[in-house]
Amino acid sequence: MRIVVTGATGNIGTGVVRALGADPQVETIVKLARRPAEGVVTADVERDDLVPLLRGADAVVHLAWLFQPTRRPERTWRANVLGSMRVFEAAAAAGVPKLVYTSSIGAYSPRRDDEPVTxxxxxxxxxxxxxxxxxxxxxxxxxxxxGRHPKLDVVRMRPGFVFQRSAATEQRRLFAGPFVPGSLVRPGLIPVVPDVRGLRFQIVHTDDLADAVRRAVTRPVRGAFNIATGPVVDPRFAAGLLGARTIGVPAAVVRAAVDAAWRLHAIPASPGLFDAVMRLPVLDTSRAESELDWQPGRDAAATLKEFLAGLREGAGADTAPLAPDAHRLHEISTGVGRKP
Structure with a gap:
């Protein structure tokens, strides 16, 4: 099989490339990314002609996504929405028989209770x-x-939050900003975790999501698949990993703090994103388990422990999106949440 992967140098992309590379059914992986890297074809989904790059592929895995600049939503809209539309249409024009797109738990409409959604x-x-x-x-x-392309099998992966050690610095940079001291995120140094009522979310290890993507690529499936590991993460769960106690804090207080930090340009994550997280549903993953024969290899505790270790160490990888923790002054000087 010949597989084209967009966003191949990011958190999910590096995992998907590893998973596909270990599958004997996959002979060729064409890695696409916006910024140059070894073994990567440089291509911008916003403006480059994608049809020649996708022609002859057995599947396209579309992962390219721009989280920043959060303060310029028109910029992320062009890259993420219009760029994705260009990838989808190019796949159809190139005659690709399968498209695997990584959507998100964030695509779902709000649900406040803990009844899992299919x-x-x-x-x-x-x-x-x-x-x-x-x-x-x-x-x-x-x-x-x-509806326009019924012969093209479209698969939509809808994962929870995706973590791995080598993405720790990237995610600190994207969501927490340069003023969070990752070295202090260790048991014994954080005495208290705010217990925000209603705050809970699901996660999955990058390699486990990548395994699900690999299975979706190589099996005759289509449609949507929820991907997450257990248990559901909440403040008490996080406190247990850090050896901390919890103290009840109203969600409105936390939101006000996030809003103040956002207005001061201290963090890149907007208060609107906090609102979205507070409304996420819990995912039922039974379809992935039955149709993809998929099971997560790591539970939430193991996944978070690995991520927190990477955060403490300033971990990264040898790609532009996953660059290790070395440029906080650059983050500040260019404006928190203002640069891609």
């Missing part, structure tokens, strides 16, 4: 955050796209 839960996102708006919009676009 893949037929509405995907209207949360309107207050660019990330969830963009993911939800692409779900609607794919609904129409599939």
């Amino acid at each position: 893949e037929d839960w509405p995907t209207h996102g949360w309107p207050g955050a660019a990330y969830t708006r963009e993911k939800a919009y692409l779900e609607r676009y794919l609904d129409a796209f599939e």
